[in-house]
Amino acid sequence: MSSLTAHHVGITVSDLDSTLSFYRDVLGLAVVTRFEVGGEAFSTAVGVENATGRFAHLDGGDVRIELVEYDPVGDAHSGATLDQPGATHVGLSVDDVDAVVADLPPHVETLSDPQTTESGTRIVFLRDPEGNLVELLEV
Incomplete structure (x- = not known):
C-alpha cells in the first residue's frame, strides 16, 4: 500500500x-x-x-x-453531542483559546467557557452556522 x-x-x-x-x-x-x-x-x-x-x-x-x-440535498444529520457514535468535529489549534473566544461575535455558540483538561490542554467547542462542532485547542 x-x-x-x-x-x-x-x-x-x-x-x-x-x-x-x-x-x-x-x-x-x-x-x-x-x-x-x-x-x-x-x-x-x-x-x-x-x-x-x-x-x-x-x-x-x-x-x-x-x-x-x-x-440534491440529503436528509439532515444530527451530530448534536460528541458522545454519539459517528459524531465528528474539526479541531483547530490556536495560540490563546481565551483570546479567540473573547473575540468571537456574540452569535457564535460555545458549549462552555474554555476549560483546561487533565492533560493540560486548554479547549473550547463551538458550533458553526450549521451546528457542526469545531474544537479550538491551545497546545
Missing part, C-alpha cells in the same frame, strides 16, 4: 456561502480554492444520483477544511 497523508476534512453543509463566511471571517481561515463538480463519475463516486457539489477548501495548516454543498 502506498503511504497515506491527510489531505482534507470534509463538512457537508446546506448553505456554502454562510458557512464559508464563518470559517473565513470569524475563524480567519484562508480560502485556498472554490470549485463545482458534477457529472456521472462524481454522482457514482458519492453514491447520489445526479449529484453536483459546490466546494470551498480552506487552509487549516497541515490539512485542508473542505466545505461542500450538495444538490
